[in-house]
Amino acid sequence: MTTQVIVLNGGSSSGKSGIARCLQAVLPDPWLAVSVDTLVEAMPASMRTSEAGIEFAADGGVSVGREFRELEAAWMEGIAAMARAGARVIVDDVFLGGAESQQRWQKALDGLDVLWVGVRCESAVAAGREIARGDRAQGMAASQAEAAHRGVLYDLEVDTTRTESLECARTIAAQLSSSRP
Amino acid sequence: MTTQVIVLNGGSSSGKSGIARCLQAVLPDPWLAVSVDTLVEAMPASMRTSEAGIEFAADGGVSVGREFRELEAAWMEGIAAMARAGARVIVDDVFLGGAESQQRWQKALDGLDVLWVGVRCESAVAAGREIARGDRAQGMAASQAEAAHRGVLYDLEVDTTRTESLECARTIAAQLSSSRP
Amino acid sequence: MTTQVIVLNGGSSSGKSGIARCLQAVLPDPWLAVSVDTLVEAMPASMRTSEAGIEFAADGGVSVGREFRELEAAWMEGIAAMARAGARVIVDDVFLGGAESQQRWQKALDGLDVLWVGVRCESAVAAGREIARGDRAQGMAASQAEAAHRGVLYDLEVDTTRTESLECARTIAAQLSSSRP
Amino acid sequence: MTTQVIVLNGGSSSGKSGIARCLQAVLPDPWLAVSVDTLVEAMPASMRTSEAGIEFAADGGVSVGREFRELEAAWMEGIAAMARAGARVIVDDVFLGGAESQQRWQKALDGLDVLWVGVRCESAVAAGREIARGDRAQGMAASQAEAAHRGVLYDLEVDTTRTESLECARTIAAQLSSSRP
Numbered sequence: 001m002t003t004q005v006i007v008l009n010g011g012s013s014s015g016k017s018g019i020a021r022c023l024q025a026v027l028p029d030p031w032l033a034v035s036v037d038t039l040v041e042a043m044p045a046s047m048r049t050s051e052a053g054i055e056f057a058a059d060g061g062v063s064v065g066r067e068f069r070e071l072e073a074a075w076m077e078g079i080a081a082m083a084r085a086g087a088r089v090i091v092d093d094v095f096l097g098g099a100e101s102q103q104r105w106q107k108a109l110d111g112l113d114v115l116w117v118g119v120r121c122e123s124a125v126a127a128g129r130e131i132a133r134g135d136r137a138q139g140m141a142a143s144q145a146e147a148a149h150r151g152v153l154y155d156l157e158v159d160t161t162r163t164e165s166l167e168c169a170r171t172i173a174a175q176l177s178s179s180r181p
Numbered sequence: 182m183t184t185q186v187i188v189l190n191g192g193s194s195s196g197k198s199g200i201a202r203c204l205q206a207v208l209p210d211p212w213l214a215v216s217v218d219t220l221v222e223a224m225p226a227s228m229r230t231s232e233a234g235i236e237f238a239a240d241g242g243v244s245v246g247r248e249f250r251e252l253e254a255a256w257m258e259g260i261a262a263m264a265r266a267g268a269r270v271i272v273d274d275v276f277l278g279g280a281e282s283q284q285r286w287q288k289a290l291d292g293l294d295v296l297w298v299g300v301r302c303e304s305a306v307a308a309g310r311e312i313a314r315g316d317r318a319q320g321m322a323a324s325q326a327e328a329a330h331r332g333v334l335y336d337l338e339v340d341t342t343r344t345e346s347l348e349c350a351r352t353i354a355a356q357l358s359s360s361r362p
Numbered sequence: 363m364t365t366q367v368i369v370l371n372g373g374s375s376s377g378k379s380g381i382a383r384c385l386q387a388v389l390p391d392p393w394l395a396v397s398v399d400t401l402v403e404a405m406p407a408s409m410r411t412s413e414a415g416i417e418f419a420a421d422g423g424v425s426v427g428r429e430f431r432e433l434e435a436a437w438m439e440g441i442a443a444m445a446r447a448g449a450r451v452i453v454d455d456v457f458l459g460g461a462e463s464q465q466r467w468q469k470a471l472d473g474l475d476v477l478w479v480g481v482r483c484e485s486a487v488a489a490g491r492e493i494a495r496g497d498r499a500q501g502m503a504a505s506q507a508e509a510a511h512r513g514v515l516y517d518l519e520v521d522t523t524r525t526e527s528l529e530c531a532r533t534i535a536a537q538l539s540s541s542r543p
Numbered sequence: 544m545t546t547q548v549i550v551l552n553g554g555s556s557s558g559k560s561g562i563a564r565c566l567q568a569v570l571p572d573p574w575l576a577v578s579v580d581t582l583v584e585a586m587p588a589s590m591r592t593s594e595a596g597i598e599f600a601a602d603g604g605v606s607v608g609r610e611f612r613e614l615e616a617a618w619m620e621g622i623a624a625m626a627r628a629g630a631r632v633i634v635d636d637v638f639l640g641g642a643e644s645q646q647r648w649q650k651a652l653d654g655l656d657v658l659w660v661g662v663r664c665e666s667a668v669a670a671g672r673e674i675a676r677g678d679r680a681q682g683m684a685a686s687q688a689e690a691a692h693r694g695v696l697y698d699l700e701v702d703t704t705r706t707e708s709l710e711c712a713r714t715i716a717a718q719l720s721s722s723r724p
Contacts, residue, residue, distance in 0.1 A: 018675030024225035025674045030234075030248050032223045032256070042213045044205035045496055049420070053211075058411070067211050074268030075213070081262030087255030128709035131568045132561030134407055162705075166671035199494030206493045226677055230601070239592070309528035312387045313380030315588055343524075347490035386587035392596075392610050394585045394618070404575045406567035415573075429573050436630030437575070443624030449617030 001113040003176040004083045006031075006090045007105060009152060010119030011144030012060075013130040015160035015168070016092045019119060022169030023090055027176075032082065035092040039075050043068070060139020062096060076108035083112050094144055099151030117172055118149055118157035125161050184357040185264045185293045187212075187271045188286060190333060191300030192325030193241075194311040196341035196349070197273045200300060203350030204271055208357075213263065216273040220256050224249070241320020243277060257289035264293050275325055280332030298353055299330055299338040306342050363475040365538040366445045368393075369453045369467060371514060372481030373506030374422075375492040377522035377530070378454040381481060384531030385452055389538075394444065397454040401437050405430070422501020424458060438470035445474050456506055461513030479534055480511055480519040487523050546719040547626045547655045549574075549633045550648060552695060553662030554687030555603075556673040558703035558711070559635045562662060565712030566633055570719075575625065578635040582618050586611070603682020605639060619651035626655050637687055642694030660715055661692055661700040668704050 006023065008016045020033040040054060047053025052065040064072075083089045095101035102116075121129075126141035156175050158168040187204065189197045201214040221235060228234025233246035245253075264270045276282035283297070302310075307322035337356050339349040368385065370378045382395040402416060409415025414427040426434075445451045457463035464478075483491075488503035518537050520530040549566065551559045563576040583597060590596025595608040607615075626632045638644035645659075664672075669684035699718050701711040 015675075018672075018677075021226070021677040022671070022674050025227070030225050030228055030252060032220075032252055033225075034223055038219055038223075039213075042215055042219075044211050044214075045202070045500075046206070047211055071211060071213060071268050074263045074266035077266035078259040078261075078263030078268075080259075082255045082259030085255035085258035087252050087259075125707060128565070128707050129561075131565050132558075132708035134561075134564040138407075164668060164671050165675040196494075199491075199496075202496040203490070203494050226681075306526060309384070309526050310380075312384050313377075313527040315380075315383040319588075345487060345490050346494040383588070387589070392587050392590055392614060394582075394614060395587075396585055400581055400585075401575075404577055404581075406573050406576075407564070408568070409573055433573060433575055433630050436625045436628035439628035440621040440623075440625030440630075442621075444617045444621030447617035447620035449614050449621075 001177055003115050004088060004112045005079075005109055005114045006117060006172065006176075007114060008090065008092045008117050008119050009095045009102070009148060010121065011094060011126060011146075011148045012136055012140040013126045013133065014119045014121035014141070014145070015129075015165055016119050018165035019158070019160070019168050019172070020090045020092050022166045023172060026166070026169050026173050027088075029088055031088040031090050033090045033092065034079055036094060037092075039072065043071060056137055056140075058137065060137050060141070060143050062140065062144075064096065073104070073108075076105060080108045080110075080112060083109070095148045095152055096144070098147065098149065102152050113177065115156065115172070115175060115177075116152075116154045118152065118154040119168070120149070120157055120159040120161070121145065122161045183294060184296045185269060186260075186290055186295045187298060187353065187357075188295060189271065189273050189298050189300050190276045190283070190329060191302065192275060192307060192322055192327075192329045193317055194307045194314065194322035195300045195302040195326070196310075196346055197300050199346035200339070200341075200349050200353070201271045201273050203347045204353060207347070207350050207354050208269075210269055212269040212271050214271045214273065215260055217275060218273075220253060224252060237318055237321075239318065241318050241322070241324050243321065243325075245277065254285070254289075257286060261289045261291075261293060264290070276329045276333055277325070279328065279330065283333050294358065296337065296353070296356060296358075297333075297335045299333065299335040300349070301330070301338055301340040301342070302326065303342045363539055365450075365477045366474045367441075367451050367453060367471055367476045368479060368534065368538075369455065369476060370479050370481050371455055371457045371464075371510060372483065373456060373488060373503055373508075373510045374498055375488045375495065375503040376481045376483040376507070377491075377527050378481050380527035381520070381522075381530050381534070382452045382454050384528045385534060388528070388531050388535050389450075391450055393450040393452050395452045395454065396441055398456060399454075401434065405433060418499055418502075420499065422499050422503070422505050424502065424506075426458065435466070435470075438467060442470045442472075442474060445471070457510045457514055458506070460509065460511065464514050475539065477518065477534070477537060477539075478514075478516045480514065480516040481530070482511070482519055482521040482523070483507065484523045545656060546658045547631060548622075548652055548657045549660060549715065549719075550657060551633065551635045551660050551662050552638045552645070552691060553664065554637060554669060554684055554689075554691045555679055556669045556676065556684040557662045557664035557688070558672075558708055559662050561708035562701070562703075562711050562715070563633045563635050565709045566715060569709070569712050569716050570631075572631055574631040574633050576633045576635065577622055579637060580635075582615065586614060599680055599683075601680065603680050603684070603686050605683065605687075607639065616647065616651075619648060623651045623653075623655060626652070638691045638695055639687070641690065641692065645695050656720065658699065658715070658718060658720075659695075659697045661695065661697040662711070663692070663700060663702040663704070664688065665704045
């Protein structure tokens with residue numbers, strides 16, 4: 001079978017979106033890159049400050065409520081449908097719930113050929129990159145660095161602590177299953 | 182039946198995304214707002230400068246190729262699946278192909294309760310707003326102002342030339358069918 | 363004399379930055395457009411959440427502290443020096459302190475030929491545009507619509523409530539003094 | 544004397560702006576961070592596609608014309624005036640002209656206590672980060688990696704190839720001269 005979906009999971013500032021863009025550059029076919037960040041931006045502004053939506057605490061903590069979960073579930077179904085309709089899709093997500101988050105994706109992506117990739121980055125390094133990028137609440141990187149991987153099963157793990165995004169992308173690309181001769 | 186999808190179609194700088202955000206603010210339930218702009222951003226950077234992808238000419242002309250059409254078709258299926266899975270969705274698109282573009286959406290959204298909304302803006306006014314926003318190639322607004330509506334059938338049309346986005350959103354919200362008592 | 367600086371003052375979402383971009387498009391010479399927003403972005407991230415810096419309250423209120431005022435004063439001197447060195451400059455600011463803010467600019471711009479422009483927008487309309495743009499805390503537009511103009515003296519006022527940015531820019535451009543024959 | 548201006552010079556995607564944000568975070572006093580990118584954004588949109596302004600070629604080449612040079616010279620005078628008025632300033636620039644660019648800054652910053660910092664990054668690594676960030680024309684990083692440093696004299700050089708931005712910032716911070724006891 002041919003890989004249809006690549007799921008990149010890792011904490012904030014671990015380098016997932018950079019790897020996604022590098023994957024798009026090194027893979028011969030066009031891949032769509034979707035991110036939970038774009039889901040959050042697609043939601044009503046009011047959901048970013050409500051208990052039922054998604055809340056970003058000043059200390060970097062993130063909590064999500066019932067309405068967020070409902071829209072997220074529908075969004076996952078939509079991403080799966082894009083892949084079933086023929087689009088190759090790279091998903092960039094933070095499994096806030098660890099193994100439980102993966103199960104939600106597994107259910108949505110049922111029947112598709114998925115490559116599960118863990119994107120690791122040492123907590124202190126990710127925290128430093130969070131300061132350097134300047135557009136995230138300080139503390140998110142540290143609080144998610146370990147938690148996002150709890151109980152999650154991967155086909156492959158990369159670590160951006162001392163490896164560039166492009167090199168990580170090449171490692172991932174080499175693991176794609178392909179029915180091409 | 183209850184409206185599940187609102188499709189906003191209009192030329193560049195006609196005010197669609199502003200209306201989408203106002204709709205999210207005035208509608209009591211949470212709606213996702215998705216845009217063809219986010220589709221373009223989800224594509225590989227290389228597709229933004231290739232004949233098979235999407236090309237933005239210096240005069241504001243936009244042309245799309247085979248690979249763009251394929252990813253777009255899968256994206257439409259995905260948006261439809263989000264709606265079928267229970268998410269209320271506002272789609273913000275430019276029907277570059279007029280009636281033909283609408284048919285593609287009709288096929289993807291088959292079975293869903295859709296409100297088709299035309300977002301008009303006088304060409305000269307849209308061209309002025311294009312200058313004011315400063316992030317679009319000059320000429321897109323003028324070249325799409327009429328072309329995007331060619332042969333398209335609407336449930337409702339709004340005109341932002343002399344009406345604010347919030348007022349347009351209220352007019353659209355009043356037209357939503359609802360099964361609520 | 364020839365106008366060297368155009369100061370646009372008005373509340374949040376009154377349309378100042380759109381007018382600035384239109385001015386740049388209609389004026390024959392190249393003008394630099396600078397904004398208090400870029401000053402805020404140039405400050406350390408920590409100043410955006412400290413009493414000594416600038417605080418954006420959830421209700422749209424904005425308060426600034428001692429360190430903000432010091433950096434702002436130096437920034438004003440710098441903008442004045444750019445104009446004295448020959449750059450034509452459009453300044454886009456919100457006079458949170460009304461007449462007092464104008465006096466700070468008058469002191470910094472001493473000896474330069476300045477065109478003072480008030481950018482008005484009815485509070486309710488500005489509040490609607492704030493929702494439509496989606497990137498400002500709700501309430502800023504309403505709280506600043508009147509306060510920003512308190513005691514301020516203008517050479518010219520424009521009102522974006524029912525006039526497009528480009529038309530406002532043309533009105534302002536027609537008022538520039540010029541030593542050209 | 545006390546350092547009043549830190550000039551960070553290096554090619555595109557060498558990590559200057561990340562270091563600037565980290566410097567703002569680690570230095571005890573508030574520093575303004577200004578960049579040639581914000582100068583370009585402050586210019587009329589038409590200057591980004593004109594020979595007299597600044598042109599970004601598809602291969603990553605950047606060329607600037609007479610009008611750009613004039614506005615840039617005034618901008619440098621303004622930055623110097625901000626520092627003379629008491630603001631501590633971090634400048635993030637690409638010396639497209641190498642030593643000649645440095646002389647322009649030296650002239651503008653005359654009398655100020657400046658720390659000149661070279662920000663190096665191996666060409667291949669910078670080119671990879673250019674792909675990962677996704678918002679720059681491919682080729683800029685490679686074409687500027689060496690050229691930006693030609694003939695330039697530094698107080699200090701850092702290399703982001705294998706050192707994080709935060710660590711580079713700490714190295715720079717340790718070099719600041721200070722009149723504090």
